[in-house]
Amino acid sequence: MSETNYSGLFLFFILTLLSEILGTIGGFGSSLFFVSLSQFFFGFQTVLALTGMLHVFSNVAKIILFRKTIDWKLVLWLGVSSTVLALAGSLLTTIANLQYAHLALGVFLIGFSVFFFWKPNFKINPSIKNSIVGGSIAGFLAGFIGTGGAIRGLVLTSFNMEKTFLVGTSAAIDFGVDIVRTIVYLENNYLEKSMWILVPTLIFASFLGSYLGKILLAKISQETFRKVLLALVLIMGLFLIAGWA
Secondary structure (H helix, E strand, C coil): CCCCCHHHHHHHHHHHHHHHHHHHHHCCCCHHHHHHHHCCCCCHHHHHHHHHHHHHHHHHHHHHHCCCCCCHHHHHHHHHHHHHHHHHHHHHCCCCCCCCHHHHHHHHHHHHHHHHHHCCCCCCCCCHHHHHHHHHHHHHHHHHHCCCHHHHHHHHHHCCCCHHHHHHHHHHHHHHHHHHHHHHHHHCCCCCHHHHHHHHHHHHHHHHHHHHHHHHHCCCCHHHHHHHHHHHHHHHHHHHHHHHC
16 A cells, blocks of 8 residues: 555455454454555554554454453453563664564464364463463563564463454454554654555454454354454465565
């Protein structure tokens, strides 16, 4: 999208809305899909800034919609480590070569989703240690390459959480992560002034997408939900590799 026009804004809205709906159903937020798709239209630094802002608005919407299904103990365990490592990851983007970042994440997501399809009963003990490690990895990747929610979603799924608790808890954890990384991106001028016209679209799409995703989520069984989550992770892993190629 080399210039901002009505057709471009509409395409951007559809892309953002679709990412938000899929992210809500998957339970790991819209960034995984938004980063994968928007990299075909924008430079990587712009994608990071837009993704951070989208997720801030998206998490506010989900916290409101799923406020009764948030596991605050997990929010504490994962949230602190996620936020600290998100800061480290976002600061690293200002000095590191990111050429192979999306390729590495794509390979990881494909391998992780295939493993969970192969071992559907595999579970991670919901201990403080595992929560901190999972939160740290997700937070760092969110700051460094723009998306870590899939990893956090898979960790929370391994804890065998009910689907609405997973979505609400994931959003609450992610809120601090996205505030921190978005501040770093904006302070380093990752978003040009001409791109700020897209911000209202981000706000509208994040709230509408979260609402539509919640409606669809209520119609999906727990078993189907798990399969959908893993399938979406696998697809996005392939998208990331295709985008790198």
